[in-house]
Amino acid sequence: MTEKIKMIQEKMRASQSLQKSYADKRRNDVEFQEGDHVFLRVTSTTGIGRALKSKKLTSRFI
Template structure:
């Protein structure tokens, strides 16, 4: 009697689980996203923080190892990881041309910094300290992103005299 009830309970639980489960299969050459978790090892390699993505990729499937294991091509930055992953760690990637991001051509200096030129002066004001007044100017650095900062007028006048013509 106990075994009957136990098997009946197990079959009921199995039916609940099967409703939510979907079989995942991938073909060689397809692209997938890889889940970032400590169990995959990626969380340890990427030094996962609060705002790291949950999935990275897309990566190409090289071959199917078993019914639930796939070998994927990893970039050199993840070369320390084993390239075979369980199907539960993969998500299908649907190709979309809008996902292609063209990198900006930014000229970097040797110390990996770059200099932006100011576009125009937007505003002026005088900051009153205890014993002196400091004239400030609001500089627009990029029209597209509308990046602007308050700078000391004298420093900007020395570095960029063309703004004050």
């Protein structure tokens, strides 16, 4: 039984590593300089727009 668990764990690690390599190929490192203008995505957990009942009308970017 423990051999099967170890085999499954090893296959999971290999699969995760492969998926990570695929994701890293498409990922870009973004660097910002002081004074750059950027959009910040606002989620419902930040408190902006919490007073509004409808999520449709809340601000998505600040």
